[in-house]
Amino acid sequence: MGIFLEHRVVSICMFVFLFLSMFLRIILGALYNHLIKEADSMASTNNKLLKQCKNKYMNCCEMNQGMNNVTVYVDKFIQKLSFGPFSFRTIYYLSCQMILISVILAGIGVCLALMDGNSVQRTVPYYIVSFIGLYLYFTVSTAVDLKGRKNMLRINLIDYLENHLSQRLKFTGKDMEMLNSVRAEEGSAAAKPRKIEVMNLTGAKDGDTKEHTETKITQKATWDEIEHLLKEILIG
Numbered sequence: 432m433g434i435f436l437e438h439r440v441v442s443i444c445m446f447v448f449l450f451l452s453m454f455l456r457i458i459l460g461a462l463y464n465h466l467i468k469e470a471d472s473m474a475s476t477n478n479k480l481l482k483q484c485k486n487k488y489m490n491c492c493e494m495n496q497g498m499n500n501v502t503v504y505v506d507k508f509i510q511k512l513s514f515g516p517f518s519f520r521t522i523y524y525l526s527c528q529m530i531l532i533s534v535i536l537a538g539i540g541v542c543l544a545l546m547d548g549n550s551v552q553r554t555v556p557y558y559i560v561s562f563i564g565l566y567l568y569f570t571v572s573t574a575v576d577l578k579g580r581k582n583m584l585r586i587n588l589i590d591y592l593e594n595h596l597s598q599r600l601k602f603t604g605k606d607m608e609m610l611n612s613v614r615a616e617e618g619s620a621a622a623k624p625r626k627i628e629v630m631n632l633t634g635a636k637d638g639d640t641k642e643h644t645e646t647k648i649t650q651k652a653t654w655d656e657i658e659h660l661l662k663e664i665l666i667g
Contacts, residue, residue, distance in 0.1 A: 434540075434544055434549065434553055434554060434556050434557070435540075435556065437544065437547070438540050438543050438544065441536055441539055441540045441543065442540060444536050445533050445536035445537050445540065445557075445560065446533075446560075448529045448530070448532045448533040448536065449529075449530065449533040449560075449564040449567075449568075451526075451529050452526045452527075452529035452530040452533065452568055453526075453567060453568055453571045455522050455523075455525055455526040455529070456526050456568075456571050456572055456575050456577070457571060457575060458514075458522070459519060459522050459523060459526070459575070459577060460575030460576070460577060460580060462512075462514055462519065463519075463577065463580035463581060463583075463584060464580060465478075466478065466480070466481065466512075466584050467580060467583050467584050467587060469481050470584060470587035470588055470591065471587060473485060473587075473588075473591040473595075473596075474591075474595075480512060484505075484508050484588065485592075485596065488504065488592055488596065489596070491504070501589055501592050501593045502589060504592070505585055505588045505589050505592065506585070508588070509581065509584065509585055509588075523577065530564070530565070530568050533561075533564055534561050534564070534565070537557045537558070537560060537561040537564075538557075538561075540554075540557045541554045541557045541558070544557070
């Protein structure tokens with residue numbers, strides 16, 4: 432291990448980049464795992480990214496009266512995922528670059544050791560560290576399984592948006608149309624009693640006044656029943 436002390440800067444950088452490459456893979460896997468768990472309960476999630484995905488989808492459906500290709504929308508959303516200022520794709524490529532830099536630094540360490548007159552056997556620790564580092568890196572990458580986690584997140588989002596949220600939006604649209612039509616009918620019915628009130632003020636008979644009162648009460652009772660029914664439909 433004395434060979435590492437002879438070239439401390441190169442050796443320290445080699446180990447730092449090696450551990451950072453594995454650390455970024457683990458962090459990325461943890462982020463995907465968190466999103467997968469939150470996507471299982473999208474209706475009540477507090478995750479900022481998933482709420483943004485849901486709200487944007489609802490706005491698009493409202494503007495375009497539905498969405499033809501949910502898969503493309505989800506793929507675009509996943510490509511734009513980020514952690515702070517770095518996107519998930521950037522973190523992935525940084526991890527790949529760091530393991531390569533670690534191997535390059537190991538080679539530089541070997542060259543410097545040979546230039547200082549050290550034998551090939553004395554530079555063996557650099558080779559050992561490189562091989563062990565690559566083995567650990569690929570082991571961590573397999574265990575994290577970023578491709579599998581990304582695909583699982585994609586499936587969960589498509590399932591929620593296409594099979595759950597889309598259906599709710601359809602029923603909500605129908606309920607809103609029903610509510611608007613009922614309100615329009617109520618507005619037209621409310622105009623009729625006002626006309627009868629004017630007739631009374633201009634000298635209508637007592638029988639007309641009684642008839643107007645009964646009509647107004649009947650219309651009010653009918654609207655109360657409709658409003659109660661709509662509340663049961665919308666609120667459940």
